Amino acid sequence: MSEEDQTDVDNTSDLFEDSDDLIENDLQSAEVADSEQSIIQDSEVVNSENSIISEKKTPTVNKVEIVRSTKLPIGRIKNIMKMDPDVSVVNAEAVFLVTKATEMFLETIAKETYAYTVQHKRKTINKKDLDVIINKVDCLCFLEGAMDF
Numbered sequence: 802m803s804e805e806d807q808t809d810v811d812n813t814s815d816l817f818e819d820s821d822d823l824i825e826n827d828l829q830s831a832e833v834a835d836s837e838q839s840i841i842q843d844s845e846v847v848n849s850e851n852s853i854i855s856e857k858k859t860p861t862v863n864k865v866e867i868v869r870s871t872k873l874p875i876g877r878i879k880n881i882m883k884m885d886p887d888v889s890v891v892n893a894e895a896v897f898l899v900t901k902a903t904e905m906f907l908e909t910i911a912k913e914t915y916a917y918t919v920q921h922k923r924k925t926i927n928k929k930d931l932d933v934i935i936n937k938v939d940c941l942c943f944l945e946g947a948m949d950f
Contacts, residue, residue, distance in 0.1 A: 871900045878903065913938055 879896045882888055913934045918926045928948060935944045 873900050
């Protein structure tokens with residue numbers, strides 16, 4: 802046999818070994834799939850029984866509960882918004898948006914002031930640091946004179 806023929810025989814035996822491994826893996830995955838299917842069917846039966854029981858216990862309510870995460874108290878923001886004499890009723894979504902905008906504004910101004918304080922190698926933020934930031938940062942220029950008290 803030549804060297805080329807020997808290589809072909811070796812490659813063929815490798816293919817048979819690989820196919821045997823694939824067949825074993827397929828059989829194992831089929832067994833796992835069958836066991837998963839039976840677990841899913843069992844859980845569907847239990848879930849359907851639980852849903853029937855829960856339907857009997859509670860009346861059907863089509864109320865969607867919205868969970869909102871804010872760091873500032875929404876109720877207090879709503880009260881501040883109602884202090885305006887032109888505002889009588891405030892929508893819940895509007896209160897949420899104003900609360901989030903306030904949080905973002907405070908976060909921005911705090912980060913800018915902290916960066917300025919660290920840049921000047923200090924650990925404490927002073928009122929003068931906030932004044933400098935208000936004058937330096939363009940988007941905070943509307944606050945000029947707000948710290949004069």
